[in-house]
Amino acid sequence: MQDSATRSLLGHARPQAKALIAGAALSALGGVAGLAQPLVAKSFVETLAVDEPVSRQVLLLALLIVGGALTSAFGMYAVERAAESVVLGARRQLISRLPRLRVADLDQRPPGDLISRVTADTTLLREAATNNLVDTLIGSVTLLGMLVLMAWLDVVLFLAVLGVVLAIGACTALLMPRIARASKEAQEALGELGSGLERLLGAIRTVKASGAEQRESTALERSAHGAWQAGLRAARWGAVAGTSSGLVVQLAFLTVLGLGGARVANGSMSVASLIGFLLYLFYLVGPVAQLASGISGLQVGTAAVRRIHEVLELSPEEAEEPAGSGGTAGRRAAAAAEAEPSSAAADQGAGIVFRDVVFRYREDSRPVLDGAGFEISPGGLTAVVGPSGTGKSTLFALLERFYDIDGGSITVDGRDLRDWNPTELRRNIGYVEQDAPVLAGTLRDNLTLAASGASPDELRRVLEQVRLTALVDSLPQGLDTEVGHRGAALSGGQRQRIAIARALLRRPRLLLLDEATSQLDALNESELREVVAEIARTTTVLVIAHRLSTVTGARRILVLEDGRVRAAGTHAELLREGGLYARLAATQTLGPTQPEPATD
Numbered sequence: 001m002q003d004s005a006t007r008s009l010l011g012h013a014r015p016q017a018k019a020l021i022a023g024a025a026l027s028a029l030g031g032v033a034g035l036a037q038p039l040v041a042k043s044f045v046e047t048l049a050v051d052e053p054v055s056r057q058v059l060l061l062a063l064l065i066v067g068g069a070l071t072s073a074f075g076m077y078a079v080e081r082a083a084e085s086v087v088l089g090a091r092r093q094l095i096s097r098l099p100r101l102r103v104a105d106l107d108q109r110p111p112g113d114l115i116s117r118v119t120a121d122t123t124l125l126r127e128a129a130t131n132n133l134v135d136t137l138i139g140s141v142t143l144l145g146m147l148v149l150m151a152w153l154d155v156v157l158f159l160a161v162l163g164v165v166l167a168i169g170a171c172t173a174l175l176m177p178r179i180a181r182a183s184k185e186a187q188e189a190l191g192e193l194g195s196g197l198e199r200l201l202g203a204i205r206t207v208k209a210s211g212a213e214q215r216e217s218t219a220l221e222r223s224a225h226g227a228w229q230a231g232l233r234a235a236r237w238g239a240v241a242g243t244s245s246g247l248v249v250q251l252a253f254l255t256v257l258g259l260g261g262a263r264v265a266n267g268s269m270s271v272a273s274l275i276g277f278l279l280y281l282f283y284l285v286g287p288v289a290q291l292a293s294g295i296s297g298l299q300v301g302t303a304a305v306r307r308i309h310e311v312l313e314l315s316p317e318e319a320e321e322p323a324g325s326g327g328t329a330g331r332r333a334a335a336a337a338e339a340e341p342s343s344a345a346a347d348q349g350a351g352i353v354f355r356d357v358v359f360r361y362r363e364d365s366r367p368v369l370d371g372a373g374f375e376i377s378p379g380g381l382t383a384v385v386g387p388s389g390t391g392k393s394t395l396f397a398l399l400e401r402f403y404d405i406d407g408g409s410i411t412v413d414g415r416d417l418r419d420w421n422p423t424e425l426r427r428n429i430g431y432v433e434q435d436a437p438v439l440a441g442t443l444r445d446n447l448t449l450a451a452s453g454a455s456p457d458e459l460r461r462v463l464e465q466v467r468l469t470a471l472v473d474s475l476p477q478g479l480d481t482e483v484g485h486r487g488a489a490l491s492g493g494q495r496q497r498i499a500i501a502r503a504l505l506r507r508p509r510l511l512l513l514d515e516a517t518s519q520l521d522a523l524n525e526s527e528l529r530e531v532v533a534e535i536a537r538t539t540t541v542l543v544i545a546h547r548l549s550t551v552t553g554a555r556r557i558l559v560l561e562d563g564r565v566r567a568a569g570t571h572a573e574l575l576r577e578g579g580l581y582a583r584l585a586a587t588q589t590l591g592p593t594q595p596e597p598a599t600d
C-alpha cells in the first residue's frame, strides 16, 4: 500500500520531471558550491600557515558564495513552478473524473469530502511531489557526498560518524508510517468538516428555522477538533523525526571532537584535517535536516495521494464512442437499431419497454423494483402514480441510466439500455427532477445548460411556453441575471419553470417530468399542462404526479405499488376497475367527470 502510494506520488511528479531535474540540478549546483567552501577554507588556512598570498582563495570563496546563491535561487523557482503544475495536473484529473463518475458511486460520498480531496489534498501533493521529493534526493546525494569526503579525510572518524547516522536513521524509519497514518486521519477529518459545512450551508434556512445553529456548529467543531488532533499527532511524530536530525549532528560532533582530538594529540591526524572534518560536520546539519523533512513530507504526500486515488480509481461511466469507431456496444446497438428501425425513425418520440425489472440501490437492501413491467409506445402522455416511496423516481433514474438494473430488461427504441451509451441516451431525454435544481449562475447559464447552441429565438419561444417571459422582461439584466446559490433568488415555481424550459430546449424525444409542476399556481399549472399535452404529440412524455387531478387527461396511467405496475389504463378505466387508483382518487375527491385524454 505504501509502495503503491509512493508510485502514485511519483506518477504525479513524472510530467514535471524535466523541470524538477533542472531545478534540483541547479539547487545541487548551489549545494556543491557550498560543499567546496570548506576545501577552499582549508587551503586558505594552509596557505596562511606558509605565509603565501591568499588572494586566489578569497576570490574563489567569493565566487562560490555569489554563484551558489544565484543558482540556488533559479533552482528554487524551477521547483516551485513544477510544484504548482503538479497540483494543477492532479486537480485537472479529479475535475475531469468527478462529473463522469457513476451516480451509484457518488451517492456514497459526501460532496464536502470530495471537494476537500480536490482542494486540500491536492495542495498537500504540491510539497510532496516536488519540494519533499527534491529535498529527499538532494539531501541523500549531499549526505552521501559528504560521507565520501569525510572517508577520504579520515576513515576512523568517518566510521564513527556513519555509525551515529545509521543508528538515528533506523529510529526515524520507524516513525515514518506513523506520520503517514496521522496525516491521512487529519485529511479525513478535514473531509468530514467539508461534508459538515456542505450539509449546514446547503440547508441553512432549515437549520435556522429549526433553531439548530448551535447543534450544527458543535458538530462542525467536533470535526475541526478531530482534524486538529490528527494534525497534532502528525506534528508530534514529525517533530521527533526533525529533532533526531539535529541529534545526529550533535552526537557526531561530540564523537569527532573526542576521537579527533585524541588522534591529533597522538599525531595520527593533522589539525587542518580535523578542521576540515569539523566543517563538514557543520555542513552536515543542512542535508540531514533536508532529508528528514523531505522524508516526513513525503509521508504526508502519500496520505494525500491515497485519498486522491480513491476517487481516480473509481471507474467512470463509459465514454461516448466517436462516430464510426464500432466498439462492441456500438456494434450491438447498431444491430439492434437495424432490427427495429421504425420506432427510432419516426419522429414520434421514444418507445419504452420495461420487462420484469428488478433493481435495488444496494446489494444488501430489498429491491425497490421487483418485477416491474410496462410498455409505452412512442409519443403521448403517460403518467406514473402510486404511494410515496414505491419507486416512481427510481424508474426515471433507470431510464437516464444513472443506475444499472439487477434483473429483467429495459429497452428504449428497441435497444437494450445497456447497449446505449449513457451520453447518447441522455441526449434524447429531457429530465426535470423532483426538486427542480437550479445551478448558481445566470438564468441563461441555467437554460442553456443542456443545449448550449440554442438560438435566441428558440430561447424566447421556450420561455413563452413556460410562461417565464414576464419574469425575464422585468429583470434589469434579463437573462443575464444571477439566480444565486441553487437559484435562491427565485421562487419555487420559477425554479420549476426554468427546469422545464431547460429540458424543452434539449428538444428531447423522451420528456421525464417528476412532480415538475407541483409548486405552480392553478392557472400556471393548467397552462403548462396544455404545453405538455402539445409536446406529447411529437414526444414521449412521462410524468410522475401525486395530485391525480394533474394527470387525468393522460393517454395512459401506470399505477406503481410495491415495486410493480399493479394497473394501467386511462383515468376512467382505472376508476372503473377500483383498486388502489380508485382509492387514491377518492381521497383526492376526484370523480369520473374529469376530462378524457387530450393527447395521443
Ligand SMILES: Nc1ncnc2c1ncn2[C@@H]1O[C@H](COP(=O)(O)OP(=O)(O)OP(=O)(O)O)[C@@H](O)[C@H]1O
Residues within 6 Å of the ligand: 107, 361, 362, 368, 387, 388, 389, 390, 391, 392, 393, 394, 395, 434
Ligand atoms: N439514492 C438512493 N439510495 C438508496 N435508496 C434510495 C435512493 N433513492 C431512493 N431510494 C429508496 O428507494 C425507494 C423508492 O424511492 P423513489 O424516490 O423512487 O420513490 P417515489 O415513488 O418516487 O417516492 P415519492 O413519491 O415520495 O417521490 C425509497 O424507499 C427510497 O428510500
